[in-house]
Amino acid sequence: MTDAKAVSAGPISAAPGTRSAGLVPIDVGEGRLVEVPVMVINGASPGPRVAVTAGIHGAEYVSIAALREVARDLDPATMRGAVVAVLTANPAAFAARSIYVNPLDGRNLNRVFPGDTGGTASERIARWITDNVIGGSDVFVDMHCGDMNEALVSFTGIEEIGDPEVDARTRALAEAYGLRYLLIGPSPGMTTGAAAALGIPAILGEVGGQGRWPAEDVALHAAGFRRLLKAASVIDDAPDSPRFETEVLHTEAWMRSTTTGYWHPAVAVGDRVTAGSLVGTVLDPFGRTLESPVAPMDGVVIFLVTSLAMNAGDPLLALAG
Ligand SMILES: [Zn+2]
Numbered sequence: 001m002t003d004a005k006a007v008s009a010g011p012i013s014a015a016p017g018t019r020s021a022g023l024v025p026i027d028v029g030e031g032r033l034v035e036v037p038v039m040v041i042n043g044a045s046p047g048p049r050v051a052v053t054a055g056i057h058g059a060e061y062v063s064i065a066a067l068r069e070v071a072r073d074l075d076p077a078t079m080r081g082a083v084v085a086v087l088t089a090n091p092a093a094f095a096a097r098s099i100y101v102n103p104l105d106g107r108n109l110n111r112v113f114p115g116d117t118g119g120t121a122s123e124r125i126a127r128w129i130t131d132n133v134i135g136g137s138d139v140f141v142d143m144h145c146g147d148m149n150e151a152l153v154s155f156t157g158i159e160e161i162g163d164p165e166v167d168a169r170t171r172a173l174a175e176a177y178g179l180r181y182l183l184i185g186p187s188p189g190m191t192t193g194a195a196a197a198l199g200i201p202a203i204l205g206e207v208g209g210q211g212r213w214p215a216e217d218v219a220l221h222a223a224g225f226r227r228l229l230k231a232a233s234v235i236d237d238a239p240d241s242p243r244f245e246t247e248v249l250h251t252e253a254w255m256r257s258t259t260t261g262y263w264h265p266a267v268a269v270g271d272r273v274t275a276g277s278l279v280g281t282v283l284d285p286f287g288r289t290l291e292s293p294v295a296p297m298d299g300v301v302i303f304l305v306t307s308l309a310m311n312a313g314d315p316l317l318a319l320a321g
Helices: 061-073 091-096 121-134 164-177 191-197 215-231
Strands: 007-009 012-014 018-029 032-042 045-054 080-086 139-144 150-152 155-158 181-184 202-206 247-249 252-256 261-265 280-283 289-291 299-305 315-320
Touching: 007 032, 007 080, 012 018, 012 032, 018 121, 032 061, 032 091, 032 121, 045 061, 045 121, 045 215, 061 080, 061 139, 061 215, 080 121, 121 191, 139 191, 139 215, 155 164, 164 181, 164 202, 164 215, 181 299, 191 202, 202 215, 247 299, 261 299, 261 315
Parallel strands: 045 080, 045 139, 139 202, 155 181, 181 247
Antiparallel strands: 007 012, 018 032, 032 080, 150 299, 155 202, 252 315, 261 280, 280 289, 299 315
């Protein structure tokens, strides 16, 4: 709970009833800095501190656009508690339109949490976020979408830590977000895993992808985050919940290519597939089949790589069941 006092994330500090925003320089080693845009919106009344990040993956535009929209619209005069928002967590990846990795070190920022102050660029950004944004919060939200080369179904993801009170609160907040699927499973190296290790309810939100940021996807992501803020008692008004039931899925299988070539999926995102069924083919430049991967389990295609270019070791798709 904040006690109607100043709330800070590193050098960005907001008095009760105000917002503050700026670029935070983070030393990423070798004499380099990245400037991370941060906004702190501090309610006039006490309440929970909600930390939120977008752009951990720099080419996930729906999440970046949605968080900026919500953060700008929040009215600190009527809020309880505070929202600490990292608007674009991986600015070098954003500038480079880089999929998966931070170009400063070739690492996936969402695999190096909680980070390391003496590590690579990504590890240092992760550590700053863990210490200044996630740490000390009552709720943590990480907004993502499919990467530049990925389509996905809308879903939230949570991890159960074995504390019934925290797990119930996390589940309720994820359900408030109101997306089509809720995936429950561990998230090692991820922002949400770092938050869970600190006993903080943590929710991953995923809407849209493929390097686009259509208004309807931005609105869906923004509405989900607003509903979460309402469920956390930070704000009073949020869009109504969607009419569909959220489906809970527990097991997730990432399928990866073992060859480098040309990817022709045989399934669409959202399809239900059965174990042993063909999900696509990887061809060589002349059209000969290099591999014909089959589903390892029954499940829903949660995300699907949509680029023709495929590299050995890269994801093809993920299933959840
Ligand atoms: Zn992502």
